[in-house]
Amino acid sequence: ADEVPIAEAGATFLVVANRLSVDRVTGPEGEVSWRTAPGGLVTALEPVMRKRGGAWVGWHGAPDEVVEPFEHDGYEIKPVSLSAEEIEEYYEGFSNATLWPLFHDAVAFPEFHREWWDSYKLVNQRFADAAAEVAAEGATVWVQDYQLLLVPQLLRAARPDLRIGFFLHIPFPPVELYQQLPWRKELLEGMLGADLVGFQVPGGASNFLRLVRTRTSHKVDRDRVQVGGTHVCTAKAFPISIDTEGFRELAESPEVVAEAEALLTELGHPKVVFLGVDRLDYTKGLRQRVRAMGELFTEGKLDPEDVVFFQVATPSRERVDEYRRLRDDIDLLVGRINSEVGGVGRPPIVYRHSSFPRNTMAALYRIADVMLVTPLRDGMNLVAKEYIACHPSDRGALVLSEFAGAARELRQAYLVNPYDLNGMKDVFMKALNDTPAAKGRRMRSLRKQVNEHTINDWADSFLAALDSGGSRAPGNEG
Ligand code: ADQ
Numbered sequence: 001a002d003e004v005p006i007a008e009a010g011a012t013f014l015v016v017a018n019r020l021s022v023d024r025v026t027g028p029e030g031e032v033s034w035r036t037a038p039g040g041l042v043t044a045l046e047p048v049m050r051k052r053g054g055a056w057v058g059w060h061g062a063p064d065e066v067v068e069p070f071e072h073d074g075y076e077i078k079p080v081s082l083s084a085e086e087i088e089e090y091y092e093g094f095s096n097a098t099l100w101p102l103f104h105d106a107v108a109f110p111e112f113h114r115e116w117w118d119s120y121k122l123v124n125q126r127f128a129d130a131a132a133e134v135a136a137e138g139a140t141v142w143v144q145d146y147q148l149l150l151v152p153q154l155l156r157a158a159r160p161d162l163r164i165g166f167f168l169h170i171p172f173p174p175v176e177l178y179q180q181l182p183w184r185k186e187l188l189e190g191m192l193g194a195d196l197v198g199f200q201v202p203g204g205a206s207n208f209l210r211l212v213r214t215r216t217s218h219k220v221d222r223d224r225v226q227v228g229g230t231h232v233c234t235a236k237a238f239p240i241s242i243d244t245e246g247f248r249e250l251a252e253s254p255e256v257v258a259e260a261e262a263l264l265t266e267l268g269h270p271k272v273v274f275l276g277v278d279r280l281d282y283t284k285g286l287r288q289r290v291r292a293m294g295e296l297f298t299e300g301k302l303d304p305e306d307v308v309f310f311q312v313a314t315p316s317r318e319r320v321d322e323y324r325r326l327r328d329d330i331d332l333l334v335g336r337i338n339s340e341v342g343g344v345g346r347p348p349i350v351y352r353h354s355s356f357p358r359n360t361m362a363a364l365y366r367i368a369d370v371m372l373v374t375p376l377r378d379g380m381n382l383v384a385k386e387y388i389a390c391h392p393s394d395r396g397a398l399v400l401s402e403f404a405g406a407a408r409e410l411r412q413a414y415l416v417n418p419y420d421l422n423g424m425k426d427v428f429m430k431a432l433n434d435t436p437a438a439k440g441r442r443m444r445s446l447r448k449q450v451n452e453h454t455i456n457d458w459a460d461s462f463l464a465a466l467d468s469g470g471s472r473a474p475g476n477e478g
Pocket of ligand 1: 169240277278279312313314354355356357358378380381382383384386
């Protein structure tokens with residue numbers, strides 16, 4: 001196109017996220033190209049980028065390497081570099097071993113290290129600088145997630161002309177837990193730099209507002225915070241969703257229908273497929289889920305001749321200790337159950353520690369009679385929504401943890417408390433054996449919910465609220 005290059009004019013819409021929207025692919029001759037990374041966020045924001053003329057600021061994924069900005073699919077890519085030490089301290093450390101466990105109800109012990117915090121501050125400043133550099137006058141900047149909690153404030157300090165939104169993809173913890181953080185005040189002030197702070201559920205917004213009231217001197221009026229004399233920050237829930245139509249079309253495509261058939265054949269045409277799909281993360285409740293399913297097999301309530309439990313777990317954060325332990329635990333647990341139950345054929349639990357292409361995911365959702373989504377705590381959980389979009393029949397069933405953000409919207413799922421093993425076993429059996437009429441009612445109501453609230457609605461409503469809400473100077477608001 002013959003538009004003015006973004007590099008000169010500045011971008012009027014920016015996304016700032018830990019990772020870029022593109023993955024690097026190296027060809028056989030060593031030639032480098034960039035491919036749009038799969039995932040809902042990129043799908044939702046690319047159209048906005050194209051419309052507004054955008055830039056995506058993020059880390060490119062390799063240590064100690066400077067990558068020059070470039071254009072991709074009509075928008076600007078602005079890579080931020082991280083040293084190997086920063087990856088350890090800012091990313092694996094403070095983001096994934098301090099904030100991640102603490103914000104997920106401390107289901108693993110959060111570690112507090114001052115060096116990690118120093119690195120987190122430094123890297124957040126680098127992201128803010130990179131955004132400040134490419135943003136046009138008065139641009140809208142949307143900062144994503146827990147790795148970048150300080151960016152809104154840092155960015156506002158450098159560029160008071162910008163409109164800044166922030167969205168937290170993970171839960172915002174209860175006040176009592178958050179208080180443990182030695183840097184609790186700084187992180188709150190960091191988020192308050194935004195004009196609009198979005199959470200997955202209203203409970204996250206109210207936890208946040210309660211903390212602002214008790215830990216800062218800013219005046220709070222319902223969901224609005226008057227931040228010093230500079231701006232108003234609004235805190236609200238914007239539940240994220242999926243590209244519902246895209247998933248449905250994919251699941252109905254001939255390729256995926258054929259792949260689903262092939263999967264069933266490979267599994268020896270079991271009567272019932274239970275499915276779990278997760279990143280291998282201790283928040284996802286895998287230990288409890290596998291134990292509950294294992295007991296149902298060993299007690300003879302499920303017959304391994306007829307029933308298979310297919311669990312896929314994407315490798316994740318493998319350099320963080322807690323994740324290595326989890327991987328070993330699940331290997332052991334699955335191995336033990338499989339060696340004790342069943343005949344010589346297919347084992348009762350088919351476990352794959354790997355990532356699958358989207359087609360295979362859709363095929364798995366198609367063949368799953370009972371989908372098990374049982375996190376101990378989860379911001380939203382997109383797998384639950386993807387299953388509803390992809391599963392073609394009214395005979396499917398979604399088992400969903402009360403502690404997933406998605407449980408607020410997907411009321412008609414079979415809800416469970418993942419800490420209650422007996423309770424879970426009962427609900428797994430009920431989800432399997434419920435009457436077709438009851439299952440149909442639930443599936444139809446869930447489908448309606450997922451059809452009517454898509455990822456585009458999420459992005460549109462957040463950006464509309466950001467464009468319209470919150471005044472920059474005190475005294476201007478209604
Ligand atoms: P996650 O913790 O990663 O996301 P989730 O919302 O379930 O959790 O999203 C996982 C995504 O990865 C899904 O799109 C799923 O299809 C895909 N996936 C999982 N296992 C896979 C596999 N083996 N192969 C291929 N793909 C796989 C964080 C928060 C969530 C929040 C999202 C979005 O923790 O609570 O819902 O961000 O805001």
